[in-house]
Amino acid sequence: MVSVLNKENVWELLESIPDPEIPVISIVDLGIIRSVDISDQKTLVTITPTYSGCPAMFEIESQIKEVLSNAGIGNLELKTVLAPAWTTDWINAEAKKKLEEYGIAPPKPGIFSEDTLVACPFCKSENTSVTSVFGSTPCKALFYCNSCEQPFEHFKCH
């Protein structure tokens, strides 16, 4: 079957793929899809890893291949680039809101920026403390809210 999908269609399909660790946001929301190019019936999807050792990258790549080939794209190339390095600044405002509603305090701009002043995603109090800067996935830190006495995760600034 010859693909008749255009660039926008491919982006829409990619938006339907949830992040394997944080399914409330898509891999497009996360900012790891850098570009989609279609030429001579070949589809080139360029991605960048979040963390060098993130084990979810393998899963994400196989998801992309599965979703796009099910949509009829036979001639697909996945390319990984390292520069510019992935940053949480690429997570858009809407996705940050989704993270907060899911119970994960979203990242602020820049690395380390004010990340001790993280508001609790449940009660919005800023009276919180860091339990550990390393959490259940490479991209998250563990926090504790001193107001509502709930532990919560923070998507680290990166």
Next chain:
Amino acid sequence: MNKQEALFDYLVRLGDTSLIAGQRLSEWCGHGPILEEDIALTNISLDLIGQARQFLTYAGEVEGRGRDEDALAYHRDVWEFKNVKLIEQPNGDFAQTILKQYFLSTFNCLLYGALSHSKDETLAAIAAKSLKEVLYHKRHSAEWLKRLGDGTAESKQRMEFALEELWTYTGELFEMTEVDKVLVEEGIACDLNELYMRWLNEVEEIFEEATLDMPKDVFMASGSRKGLHTEHLGFILAEMQFLPRAYPDAKW
């Protein structure tokens, strides 16, 4: 030595140091003093192994003999490994692990900061990416170093013991060889003598906060640039390489 040979050796040095440091840290999995530290040390291990994969993959491409990251990680013997001896030392207690991590992470922050301006685009990209990760590693070990050094009598005594054990291995981080000379001239690698002064200043500052005394002039171990290691590396490789050597076609 031409540029290609030098770059291969240099990338193997960076890759091996990250790989063996990551492998060592993974030994803490299930043995951390508290759950959060178990998770932290294994997270750092994961970052380091991820960085090692990038360096070794690129090393294989530069070499051009068809070796990939796995061939380099699993099918070389001790004398072909170029990691510094510091990170092949046994984990010891938590204080020793933290001090080792602090020395390495502080070095890595300076090194990757410099290499992110390398004229070799791929090396610059790997360095810029890794820098973000090692900044977190340094912060983690620096906080523990201060807490343990300026902590209880026992934590301080353990930190002082760790320092006696490990300081001798820090000199190697900054040793420059023909490889460095060739690559510094090409604008690919950085001058490690410059990094040494900055590293030493940072260590002095943090030791003051941790109420630890800087070690006096002591013998500095050497040899890893030539593939000479302590006995510990062989044991690490025996464990790390067993499966792919015994079952070469094994698939995950």
